[in-house]
Amino acid sequence: MGTASQAGTLNAKVSTPDGKPLAMAVVTAIPVGAAPAVAKPGSKAVMVQASKQFMPFVLPVQMGTTVEFPNRDPFRHQVYSFSPAKTFELKLYGSAESGTVTFDKEGVVPLGCNIHDNMLAYIYVVGTPYFAVTADAGENKIADLPAGRYTVNVWHPNQKAGQGQAGVVQIAASGEATVTVQMELKRNRGQRKPGAVDENEY
Amino acid sequence: MFRSFRHFQARLILFFGMLFVVVSAVTFLLVQNAIQRNIFEQARVQLSATNEIFNRRLAETADQLAGGAALLASDFGFRQAVASDDRATILSTLHNLASRISADRVMLVSLEAEVVADTTYAESAGPAAERPFQFADMIDTAEETGRATATTVLDDRIYELVMVPVKAPLTIGWIVIGVESGNAFVGELQRVTTVPVEITFAFQGPDGTWNAPATTLSAPLKDVLLGSLRNSGAYMAGPALMTMGSSDYVTLLAAPLTAPLNATKVHIVLQYSLDVALQPYRPLFLLLITLAGAALVFSLGGAVFIARSVTAPIRRLDDAARRIQAGRYGEKIPVTQHDELGTLSETFNQMMAGIAEREDRIAFQARHDSLSGLPNRISFEGHVADMIIARQNTQKVFSVILLQIGRFSELINTLGHDTGDQLVRKIGKTLRQIVPQPNAVARHGSNMFALALDTDDAVAVNLVVERVLALFDKAVSVAGFSIDVTAYLGEARFPEHGTTARTLMQHADTAIYEAKQLNRFYALYDPQLDPHRPERLSMMGELREGLDKGQFTFFYQPKVDLSTETVTTVEALIRWIHPERGFMPTDQFIPLAEQTGNIRRLTAWALAAAVKQSRAWADKGINVKIAVNLSAHDLSNRHLPAEIANLLTAYDVSPGRIILEITESAVMQNPSQAQEILRTLNGMGLTLSIDDYGIGYSSLAYIKSLPVQEIKIDKSFVLKLADSRGDQILVKSTIELGHNLGLRVTAEGIEDRASLDILQNLGADTGQGYFINRPMSVADFETFFTTSRWSPHFGGRGITGVVAATGG
The missing domain is CATH 3.30.450.20 (PAS domain)
Known part of the structure; x- marks a missing residue:
């Protein structure tokens, strides 16, 4: 996003308090003092439905981004969300069909499928262009950060409330900063692990 | 006795009955207890299972609800x-x-x-x-x-x-x-249970009271349950027995159902009715009770049977004991058992046999003489009575003969009892040989035998009598002795001499008496001679009356001094002039008076009359002594001397004027007492004379020991003195002996001059008899005394006689 000579890198490491790397955590860096920023027009993202799963499980987008919901299954899905950030319903679109929804408000939008109760995914709408999702190792890297001060937040769908403020970091030009965040999760038995397949479903 | 048998039976029945009832009750209770425990355990299992079912059911319901x-x-x-x-x-x-x-x-x-x-x-x-x-x-x-x-x-x-x-x-x-969970819900639950269970959902409110919004119980039972839960429900650890209404329930207060924290906990209360649970066992109980009842009946029956098996033999023994008491030994007790009672019955039978045997022996002894083995008098009387009964219609004649052994006591005294016994046995045995009919010969007394001759043939009877008498013709040989035995037989015949056994035997006895009187060895009963005849007995009453009325008088027979031929003495002889019968011979009433005791009155009268007459004659100058006869009975009267002394004093009569005549047999009857009385009388100055001398057994030597002054030779020796050479010798020797002993000798029965002469020649002192004079009345004698040739007023010879008389 900025020039290479000016850009810095933020490394984040997210784990549970007992040291397990935490994947699927969204790390955002918001320039200190900056108002929420809307994405450039035409920004797009994709939330695929395949094998009765949303892919990816967590999709962070900047405000104003239009997300496409392509159906790769041979049967229908009916994607909805009753979240205050974005309430919508994409009805009865079949295989190879696709619908689009533009998310214009910051917040968490849990996605469900009216047909398949177990399908769940989150679209995390943020007001900054700087964000990244941790990989399985619980690490991610936000590159091309202009030098400056950033408020760093971490969000995870299963997190216990009152967490996620990682603090403010100074990013030097061509410099690198690393934040390490520990995040406590809700006990999660009722909900399916991301990526697990319900064999009895079909 | 019978009552106590019943008691025994009752006790036995009571014991067995109670034993059985107790055992049955215990068995029943044990069975019931076991069944109840079993049911309780079953109930517990069932309730737990039911509780599980309900919990599953609740879970299923929850699943369904959750699905919805x-x-x-x-x-x-x-x-x-x-x-x-x-x-x-x-x-x-x-x-x-x-x-x-x-x-x-x-x-x-x-x-x-x-x-x-x-x-x-x-x-x-x-x-x-x-x-x-x-x-x-x-x-x-x-x-x-x-x-x-x-x-x-x-x-x-x-x-x-x-x-x-x-x-x-x-x-x-x-x-x-x-x-x-309401009533409908628990009702539905109840329907799915396999066992009849009462279901209640109950909870305890904040105030501690229990509520049961859902129950299958009726309202009253629910209240009971809630009350019980309030009292103990919270502490009910496991199933408990709870009485509700009329039946017992195994009650399980289950652990509370899942409830939120701090929320009111709900319990399922499951109840299992024991009544219902026991239902399947009802037939078993019924069978048990029926069995117990039947067994009770059987055991009581058995007790009765055992009791009877004891009491029935005891009753038989009791009956037997009564039979023994009654003297019936014939019927034996049937021995049906082989136990102790059987043994006892056998012992009873043996005892009966033993008693019967002993009684027979005793009866035999009671009816027989142990010495001779012959029937005794009682038995003989019975035998004779039987014979009389057998002749009630025919009145066929039979004879009873008594045999008396003369001088039996003397024989025993002389020869000893052993010999006497042997003699009795021998005579008895011989009599049995002569009269072999059973019971015909009996021992009637110590010296008597009795014969019953079942014949009306007088010749046959005489033959028996002769054969019996022949036994005693010669000496009987016993124990080495040759014994002269005299036997007297007396016979009485049925029905002529009596119609009862007692009468016949009395009369046979009298016949012996009569035989002796007649100097024979045998006599057939003669009522005329019987001193026991009824008219003789009535005569005694008349005798007493006659004495009072002066029917008795003396006749006097003179006794003459043979040397002077003058009257010196008179023998006073009693004459009884009966107002109806007239003159009564002395031998008709004197023996009777002796036998009946009236002789004392007669003697008292005679003595008084003699003493009075002596006084009268003394006053008239008639100088004769008066001889009075005394009886044997008088010599046993110790008061006699005093009575005589009183009379002599009263009439102022010299004892020398009274002579007392006693027969020798009278003295012999009670020699010691008689001698004492005689000595007293002699001491008083009375002259004593032995009357009828010579026909008794006494010897002069014996008479010598007596205080007598005179013997009177019996008239049997004098009556035919003139013709009998033997009598003369006897009289002569008697006179000589008497004189030698210092006794005066008087001869009675002088009937002719020749006898008088002989007696004079032989030296007899005095004489008496019809030749001199018969007994006379007072008046006749007084005439005789003054006018007869025997009067002392004739010649000097009479004076001598008087002197002689007074000196005697």
Whole structure:
């Protein structure tokens, strides 16, 4: 996003308090003092439905981004969300069909499928262009950060409330900063692990 | 006795009966106890199982409810309504769900644990105000596990509650579905149980009281149960027996159903009626009771049988003892048993036989003489009585003969008892040989035998009499002795001499007396000679009357001094002139008077009369002594000397003027006493004379020892003195001997001059007899005394006689 000579890198490491790397955590860096920023027009993202799963499980987008919901299954899905950030319903679109929804408000939008109760995914709408999702190792890297001060937040769908403020970091030009965040999760038995397949479903 | 048998029987029956009842009761109780314990255990198992079933059933219900709830929770419209907080729609949807899945109550609880919709409120009423949901921990459970189930009390009703989340797709609220556990519910539960169980859902309110909104019990029983639970329910660890109404229930207060924290806990109370449980055992109990009853009857029957088997033989023994008492030994006791009673019965039989044998022996001894073995007098009387009875119609003649052995006591005294016994045995044996008919010969007394001759043939009787008498013709040889035995026989004949055994034997006895009187050895009874004849007895009354009325007088027979031929003495002879019968011979009443004791009166009269006459004659100058006869009985009268002395004093008569004449047999009857009395009389100066001398057994030597002055030779020696040379010798020697002993000798029965001369020649002192004169009245004698040739007034010879008389 900025020039290479000016850009810095933020490394984040997210784990549970007992040291397990935490994947699927969204790390955002918001320039200190900056108002929420809307994405450039035409920004797009994709939330695929395949094998009765949303892919990816967590999709962070900047405000104003239009997300496409392509159906790769041979049967229908009916994607909805009753979240205050974005309430919508994409009805009865079949295989190879696709619908689009533009998310214009910051917040968490849990996605469900009216047909398949177990399908769940989150679209995390943020007001900054700087964000990244941790990989399985619980690490991610936000590159091309202009030098400056950033408020760093971490969000995870299963997190216990009152967490996620990682603090403010100074990013030097061509410099690198690393934040390490520990995040406590809700006990999660009722909900399916991301990526697990319900064999009895079909 | 009989009563005590019954007591024994009753005791035995009582014992067996009670024993059986006790054993039966114990058995019954043990069986019942075992069955009850078994049932209790079964009930416990059943109740636990039932409780499990109910819990499963509740779980199933919860699953169903959860299914329904999940369905609703996944309904897009509902989720949309919840997400958009459209409460009217939510309530409407909840009502719809309640009716669809037959839930009693459905609520929606927000994530903030507020009840935002509740089907308790009607759709039309619109959304009610939010209320906090009481059971917060249900939410935690549902959040963690996706579902929460609880049974608890809500608004005083018991609900099974299921809570599931409403997801869109994240949880946006909670649906709570409740099924009320009411009477209908427990009724339904009861129907699915395999055993009859009373089901109650009960809970304890905050105030400690128990409530049971759901129960299969009737209202009264429910109250009883709740009361019991209040008292002990909280402490009921396991199944307990609880009495409710009229029956017992095994009661299980199950562990409380799953309930939220701090919520009212609901218990299932399961009750199993023992009555119902015991129902299958009823036939068994009935059988037991029937068996016990039958066995009781049998055991009582057995007791009766055993008692009878004891008492019946004892009764038989009792009867036998009574028979023994009554003297019947013939009937034996049947010995049917081989036990102690059988042995006792045998012993009884042996005892009866022994008693019978002994009694026979005693009876034999009672009826027989032990010495001779012959029947005794009693037996003989019975035999004769039998013979008389046998002749009641025919009156056929038979004879009873008594045999008396003369001088038997002398024989025994001389020869000893052994010899006497042998003599009796020998005579008895011989008599049996002569009269062999059974019971015909008996020993009648110590010296008597009795014969019963069953014949009316006088010749045959005489033959027997002769054969018997012939036994004693010669000396009987016994124990080396040759004994001269005299036997007297007396015979009496039925029916002529008596119609009773006693009479016949008395008369046979009298016949012996008569035989002796007649100097014979045998006599047939002669009523004329019988001193016991009734008219003789009545004569004694007349005798006493005659004495009083002066019917008695003396006749006097003179006794003449043979040397001077003058009267010196008279013998006073009693004459009884009976007013009707006239003159009574002395031998008709003197022996009778002696036998009946009247002789004393007669003697008293005679002595008084003689003394008075002596006084009278003395006054008239008639100088004769008066001789009075004394009887043997008089010599046993110790008062006799005094009586005579009184008379002599009273009439002032010299004792020398009275002579007392005694027969020698009279002295012999009681020699010592007689001698004493004689000595006294002699001492008084009275002259004593032995009368009828020569026909007795006494010797002169014996008479010499007596204080007598005179003997009178019996007239039997004098009557034919002139013609009998033998008599002359006897009289001569008697006179000589008497004189030698210093005794005067008088001869009686002088009937002719020749005899008088002989006696004079022989030196007899005095004489008496018809030749001189018969007995005379007083007047005749007085004439005789003065005018006869024997009068002392004739010549000097008479003076000598007087001198002689007074000097004697």
